[in-house]
Amino acid sequence: MSEATAHHDAHAAPTGFVRRYLFSMDHKVIGIQYWILALVAVFIGMALSFLMRLQIAYPDTPFAFLEALFPKGAEGGQLTPEFYLSMVTMHGTIMVFFVLTTAPQGGFGNWGLPIQIGARDMAFPFLNMMSFWVTFLAFVAIIIALFFAGGAPLGGWTGYPPLSALGPEAGPGQGWGMTWWIISIALFCVASLIGSLNFIVTTLVLRCKGMTLMRMPLTCWGWFTTAILSLLSFPVLLGAGVLLLLDRHAGTSFFLPSNLVVGGKPVDHSGGSPILFQHLFWFFGHPEVYIAILPGMGAVSQIIATCARKPIFGYRAMVYAIFAIGGLGFFVWGHHMFISGMNPYTAVAFSVLTLTIGVPSAVKTINWLGTIWGGKIRFNTPMLFSLGFVSVFVSGGLGGIFLGQSSVDLFLHDTYFVVGHFHLTMGVSAIFGIFAGTYYWFPKMFGRMMHEGMGKAHFFISLIGVYLIFIPMHTIGMGGAPRRYYDSTSFKYLEDIISMNSMITWAAFITIGAQAIFVVNLIWTMLAGKKASDNPWEATTLEWICATPPVHLNFDEDPVVHHGPYEYSVPGAEKDYIMQTDPPSAVPAGTPAQH
Amino acid sequence: MSETETNVETTTSLWGGGVTPYKGISHIKLGMWLFIISDALTFSALLFGYAYLRNASPNWPDPFKFFPSILVSTLMTFCLLTSSLTMVLAVHHSQHGDRAKAFKWILATMLGGMAFLVLHANEWRELIHHGMTTFSNPWGDSMFGATFFTITGLHMTHVLSGVIYLGVVAWRLERRKTFDDEVEVAGLYWHFVDLVWMFVFPLLYLMSVDMGGN
Ligand code: HEM
Ligand SMILES: [Cu+2]
Numbered sequence: 080m081s082e083a084t085a086h087h088d089a090h091a092a093p094t095g096f097v098r099r100y101l102f103s104m105d106h107k108v109i110g111i112q113y114w115i116l117a118l119v120a121v122f123i124g125m126a127l128s129f130l131m132r133l134q135i136a137y138p139d140t141p142f143a144f145l146e147a148l149f150p151k152g153a154e155g156g157q158l159t160p161e162f163y164l165s166m167v168t169m170h171g172t173i174m175v176f177f178v179l180t181t182a183p184q185g186g187f188g189n190w191g192l193p194i195q196i197g198a199r200d201m202a203f204p205f206l207n208m209m210s211f212w213v214t215f216l217a218f219v220a221i222i223i224a225l226f227f228a229g230g231a232p233l234g235g236w237t238g239y240p241p242l243s244a245l246g247p248e249a250g251p252g253q254g255w256g257m258t259w260w261i262i263s264i265a266l267f268c269v270a271s272l273i274g275s276l277n278f279i280v281t282t283l284v285l286r287c288k289g290m291t292l293m294r295m296p297l298t299c300w301g302w303f304t305t306a307i308l309s310l311l312s313f314p315v316l317l318g319a320g321v322l323l324l325l326d327r328h329a330g331t332s333f334f335l336p337s338n339l340v341v342g343g344k345p346v347d348h349s350g351g352s353p354i355l356f357q358h359l360f361w362f363f364g365h366p367e368v369y370i371a372i373l374p375g376m377g378a379v380s381q382i383i384a385t386c387a388r389k390p391i392f393g394y395r396a397m398v399y400a401i402f403a404i405g406g407l408g409f410f411v412w413g414h415h416m417f418i419s420g421m422n423p424y425t426a427v428a429f430s431v432l433t434l435t436i437g438v439p440s441a442v443k444t445i446n447w448l449g450t451i452w453g454g455k456i457r458f459n460t461p462m463l464f465s466l467g468f469v470s471v472f473v474s475g476g477l478g479g480i481f482l483g484q485s486s487v488d489l490f491l492h493d494t495y496f497v498v499g500h501f502h503l504t505m506g507v508s509a510i511f512g513i514f515a516g517t518y519y520w521f522p523k524m525f526g527r528m529m530h531e532g533m534g535k536a537h538f539f540i541s542l543i544g545v546y547l548i549f550i551p552m553h554t555i556g557m558g559g560a561p562r563r564y565y566d567s568t569s570f571k572y573l574e575d576i577i578s579m580n581s582m583i584t585w586a587a588f589i590t591i592g593a594q595a596i597f598v599v600n601l602i603w604t605m606l607a608g609k610k611a612s613d614n615p616w617e618a619t620t621l622e623w624i625c626a627t628p629p630v631h632l633n634f635d636e637d638p639v640v641h642h643g644p645y646e647y648s649v650p651g652a653e654k655d656y657i658m659q660t661d662p663p664s665a666v667p668a669g670t671p672a673q674h
Numbered sequence: 675m676s677e678t679e680t681n682v683e684t685t686t687s688l689w690g691g692g693v694t695p696y697k698g699i700s701h702i703k704l705g706m707w708l709f710i711i712s713d714a715l716t717f718s719a720l721l722f723g724y725a726y727l728r729n730a731s732p733n734w735p736d737p738f739k740f741f742p743s744i745l746v747s748t749l750m751t752f753c754l755l756t757s758s759l760t761m762v763l764a765v766h767h768s769q770h771g772d773r774a775k776a777f778k779w780i781l782a783t784m785l786g787g788m789a790f791l792v793l794h795a796n797e798w799r800e801l802i803h804h805g806m807t808t809f810s811n812p813w814g815d816s817m818f819g820a821t822f823f824t825i826t827g828l829h830m831t832h833v834l835s836g837v838i839y840l841g842v843v844a845w846r847l848e849r850r851k852t853f854d855d856e857v858e859v860a861g862l863y864w865h866f867v868d869l870v871w872m873f874v875f876p877l878l879y880l881m882s883v884d885m886g887g888n
Binding site: 196197202203206272275276277279280283284285286287288289290291292294310311313314315317318319321322325329330331332333347348349350351352355358359362637639640 | 687689690691692694695696701702704705708709711712713715716717718719720722723726727730731807808809815816817820824828
């Protein structure tokens with residue numbers, strides 16, 4: 080065997096529960112571990128959003144169950160402002176890091192990348208195992224922060240100083256709760272460094288014979304590019320996190336300005352700058368939104384081509400667009416800081432660069448539409464969630480065109496317009512990508528088909544629900560409703576939005592409730608779902624030639640690839656799809672090139 | 675341009691799959707390169723912070739006298755540069771299969787690293803003795819101490835990890851347990867740590883020299 084794959088012989092199929100399912104080095108098991116972690120996290124995050132929405136719609140109504148659950152945070156059945164803020168913080172942090180960064184890349188990426196490029200495993204199976212367990216530790220740390228006696232931190236998922244750098248005197252939750260929050264984020268940075276390094280090396284050196292770069296499924300391009308973004312952005316966040324910890328515990332003042340007064344008392348720090356933190360944070364933060372979304376874009380491209388029975392429209396354009404989005408993503412962080420005070424010329428530069436990202440995003444959208452155009456579309460659940468992804472991503476993206484202009488952003492910044500925008504573009508899109516991937520790969524991961532009827536019900540209620548939640552948020556944001564605020568009914572000028580806020584809350588309750596359908600579907604499928612055939616979607620990529628579920632080391636013999644990933648409906652071919660491993664003769668001689 | 679590779683017979687080119695496109699570069703070495711890129715960005719974040727704060731400060735101090743600060747830090751630089759040289763020799767011998775010599779040169783490298791650490795620790799001790807802490811110093815902006823200790827501290831941690839890492843490699847070399855280019859990969863890390871110092875030395879020391887002005 081070539082040297083690239085030789086080391087795999089080192090790890091034979093493990094026996095015993097612990098080595099097999101807990102400390103496994105098999106990329107498929109690790110992928111599923113990540114996926115389960117994200118599943119747990121998303122329900123915690125969702126529960127928090129339920130409480131927030133309850134508070135927003137009924138700020139003056141006491142609820143006995145709240146007091147029973149949180150004797151301190153909801154004394155008398157009503158949430159305190161600090162408690163609301165700590166929920167905003169925890170909801171955002173858990174969702175961004177432990178759901179959107181964990182499931183698409185750590186989960187599906189780990190499970191799918193090696194198989195789809197025809198490798199036996201990741202390049203560094205041991206590091207792979209480590210990256211999961213460090214992520215797990217980070218998750219434990221965030222849960223500790225959530226339940227820490229002094230209260231969970233209030234700084235928002237962005238953890239801005241000075242608040243986050245001060246310590247207990249800055250309010251409840253700013254003591255050890257905040258420190259644990261930072262520890263969690265730092266651990267997460269380390270885990271993603273290990274993970275992304277592994278993804279990049281694997282993609283570069285472990286592709287099987289015939290798997291040229293331009294024959295890789297777009298999913299692999301998504302994971303590969305995401306890994307590059309992680310490798311380059313998380314270390315900067317790590318740096319910021321270390322400095323923040325030092326500010327809190329070593330007396331430095333990196334992010335604490337001179338002459339700061341907190342609670343009437345002057346603070347014993349001087350010489351630092353909170354804006355410095357914003358630069359470091361958003362240098363990571365903007366690429367992070369692409370880390371969340373690119374794997375979803377890859378999965379959606381894959382599913383749309385498969386279910387439209389057509390080659391993806393403009394494969395190369397799709398690849399270049401992924402790279403363009405990823406690359407430009409490093410030069411736009413300033414659009415989060417228009418209001419922090421910056422030279423207007425700098426703002427113009429950041430504006431223009433930001434709007435430029437619209438171009439590759441539009442290329443992707445048009446190519447998705449081009450792919451379904453005239454296709455023989457199969458409207459199964461993975462396809463529905465993929466189309467939902469495109470719809471929601473575009474709807475949310477339109478708001479970005481407003482926010483990207485510095486002059487408009489001055490008005491919209493820190494309003495609900497932003498909340499509506501990022502939930503649609505990054506939150507819901509990525510979640511829809513995760514759902515699409517789950518319904519699509521579940522048969523291969525666990526050997527059973529998820530229930531279609533429940534899947535469709537889940538999709539339609541969720542789709543309508545998220546639109547009813549997040550589009551009106553744009554409207555109330557334009558009306559001036561502030562973000563991260565626990566009771567906007569107390570403002571005269573916001574009286575008109577109260578009814579809309581309760582409507583949003585009820586839409587949120589229904590949407591959250593609809594996720595029960597998904598849970599029931601998962602459990603039902605695991606117990607009684609229909610056995611899946613090896614290739615239920617009649618797809619072309621390599622995971623579908625594997626056993627169901629795939630064996631340890633994936634393939635019985637090393638696959639050899641002869642075709643691109645999207646050879647659907649090739650004129651004159653026997654079937655309407657050609658597996659990547661089918662012999663070259665599967666394409667009739669003289670057939671014009673596709674995609 | 676032909677948009678598809680469908681009918682192209684499976685290529686045997688470097689990027690055709692089934693072989694690593696980087697001849698002679700193991701995946702472990704590739705991994706080390708990626709780690710270095712990532713780690714370099716963490717250092718960049720700190721150095722960016724330093725530049726940002728220093729530029730914004732009205733009274734950034736220049737307290738380092740030629741003696742002892744600059745002389746000692748030059749000596750430290752010399753230690754690291756020498757250790758890079760010995761590392762090159764270690765790699766050279768390991769590539770030519772001379773285990774014993776490679777082992778010796780790795781020990782020499784570790785010695786250079788340890789000398790650096792001892793000098794550095796002593797320097798920290800002196801500075802602390804003169805009243806420099808992470809939150810104050812006798813000369814000016816308190817952030818001088820904060821940036822100095824943070825950046826050199828992170829670098830020192832890297833050197834320390836490097837010495838331990840080299841120790842492990844030497845031990846494995848002795849027991850004939852190393853993989854093909856293990857010494858070379860360790861060398862990459864070591865050179866990187868030295869390279870970081872080549873930024874730290876001018877930016878933190880030379881730019882803080884007391885030129886005798888006010
Ligand atoms: C059922 C679905 C969801 C509902 C009802 C919901 C609701 C909310 C609410 C009410 C807030 C607080 C707004 C404020 O007071 O400023 C919020 C903030 C946030 N949400 Fe969600 N959310 C949902 C799903 C998600 C998802 C999937 C993500 C993943 C990206 C997400 C990420 C965030 C973030 C990053 C924040 C900002 C936290 C901060 O300001 O620091 N949410 N969400
Ligand atoms: Cu951004």
